[in-house]
Amino acid sequence: MFERRSCSLIAAFLFVPLTAAALQAAEAPAKPDPAALRARALEVLGVLPDRMPGAEHDTPERIELGRMLYFEKRLSINESQSCNTCHDLTRRRAGVDNEPTSPGAFGKRGDRNSPTTLNAGFHFAQFWDGRAEDLKEQAKGPVLNPVEMAMPDEAEVVKRLRAAPEYREAFAKAFPGEADPITYDHTAEAIAAFERTLITRDRFDDFQRGDDRALSAVELRGLDLFLNVGCTTCHNGPVLGGTSFQKVGLIHPYETKDLGRFLVTREEGDEYKFKVPGLRNVALTGPYFHDGKQTDLRQTVIKMAHMQLDRELTADEAAALTAFLHSLSDKARVQ
Numbered sequence: 001m002f003e004r005r006s007c008s009l010i011a012a013f014l015f016v017p018l019t020a021a022a023l024q025a026a027e028a029p030a031k032p033d034p035a036a037l038r039a040r041a042l043e044v045l046g047v048l049p050d051r052m053p054g055a056e057h058d059t060p061e062r063i064e065l066g067r068m069l070y071f072e073k074r075l076s077i078n079e080s081q082s083c084n085t086c087h088d089l090t091r092r093r094a095g096v097d098n099e100p101t102s103p104g105a106f107g108k109r110g111d112r113n114s115p116t117t118l119n120a121g122f123h124f125a126q127f128w129d130g131r132a133e134d135l136k137e138q139a140k141g142p143v144l145n146p147v148e149m150a151m152p153d154e155a156e157v158v159k160r161l162r163a164a165p166e167y168r169e170a171f172a173k174a175f176p177g178e179a180d181p182i183t184y185d186h187t188a189e190a191i192a193a194f195e196r197t198l199i200t201r202d203r204f205d206d207f208q209r210g211d212d213r214a215l216s217a218v219e220l221r222g223l224d225l226f227l228n229v230g231c232t233t234c235h236n237g238p239v240l241g242g243t244s245f246q247k248v249g250l251i252h253p254y255e256t257k258d259l260g261r262f263l264v265t266r267e268e269g270d271e272y273k274f275k276v277p278g279l280r281n282v283a284l285t286g287p288y289f290h291d292g293k294q295t296d297l298r299q300t301v302i303k304m305a306h307m308q309l310d311r312e313l314t315a316d317e318a319a320a321l322t323a324f325l326h327s328l329s330d331k332a333r334v335q
């Protein structure tokens with residue numbers, strides 16, 4: 001050991017300038033080349049499109065009706081809750097309530113964390129377990145869910161809306177030429193139309209569209225790691241997720257009672273599988289996971305790498321990955 005040390009000392013004396021440069025390089029890893037990084041990132045992630053699937057038929061009138069309904073507390077049994085209560089879009093909130101799990105109309109909490117409605121229409125299915133195919137099917141759920149908005153049945157919802165002159169007018173405009181525009185199906189269709197406008201814009205997209213300066217050096221390194229360590233085997237596509245069901249605790253188990261996708265399919269092998277959440281706006285949507293039990297984003301990243309990839313991140317790597325995730329926040333919400 002002594003021998004080794006004296007050797008490196010001699011080397012240091014002989015090559016002082018070179019050693020100093022090498023040391024510096026070790027401390028601050030070389031900035032990845034933006035163009036090469038972008039090419040790889042475009043392949044597996046891409047850019048958020050300007051339009052969501054299904055938006056072709058969304059008229060301004062239908063979107064406006066959907067907006068009214070999204071904020072409508074009369075859609076809950078005791079007029080205490082709207083969609084916005086658990087998926088808050090006001091005050092620059094990111095389509096979530098930032099609660100581990102959400103209290104419903106009677107204060108009782110559900111079992112799962114409220115995911116964001118922002119960019120949700122880009123996902124291949126809705127809910128943590130994917131039990132709804134799309135936004136329209138999803139929107140029919142919470143209104144009648146007894147621990148959420150708790151309306152007794154569709155007829156009661158329609159009755160309330162028909163009693164309101166502003167809705168008689170708004171439905172007629174949103175669904176023109178129909179004898180009976182106020183239906184439960186149309187209610188869900190209009191809410192979905194509004195949700196299809198919830199597309200966010202962030203610095204990562206600016207980078208993907210060609211702006212080399214949109215990301216800092218540490219964020220670029222985070223992106224490089226995100227592509228290299230295996231995060232994109234699950235978090236891929238323009239939302240960085242929402243494309244598959246995967247087991248939480250794939251290599252090292254995660255403690256939860258929730259069987260996830262299995263509850264929908266009853267198929268062996270689907271236990272503990274959840275829809276891979278999208279990571280757009282993730283810095284704003286905590287706490288994390290289906291149970292809302294992870295409060296800190298950096299710790300969540302460390303946990304993911306360990307559980308899903310059997311990879312122990314260094315402090316620097318965790319910081320860089322977390323910095324990259326911050327670049328996915330909607331610019332209008334973080335300015």
Ligand code: HEC
Pocket residue numbers: 070081082083084085086087102103104105110112113114115116117120123125126127128129135138139142143147148149191
């Ligand atoms: C009491 C809180 C609460 C209310 C009110 C509520 N939601 Fe949710 N929402 C949740 C929770 C919790 C989940 C996740 C449940 C699950 O996956 O099993 C969810 C899931 C969703 C999703 C799926 C997102 C994804 O990534 O899978 C969408 C979209 C959504 N809600 C929209 C709405 C709309 C529209 C309304 C109003 C009609 C509404 N929610 C009312 C709590 C709520």
Ligand code: HEC
Pocket residue numbers: 226229230231232233234235245246247248250274275276277278279282285287288289290291300301304305308309321
């Ligand atoms: C094998 C698939 C897989 C891999 C690989 C993976 N993830 Fe995940 N990720 C998931 C699943 C599934 C969840 C949801 C877990 C849950 O809710 O219980 C998740 C959740 C997350 C969350 C919390 C999001 C939220 O809204 O709750 C973050 C942050 C995250 N992953 C980041 C990463 C990072 C960074 C990497 C790479 C180091 C990574 N993931 C690798 C499947 C994966």
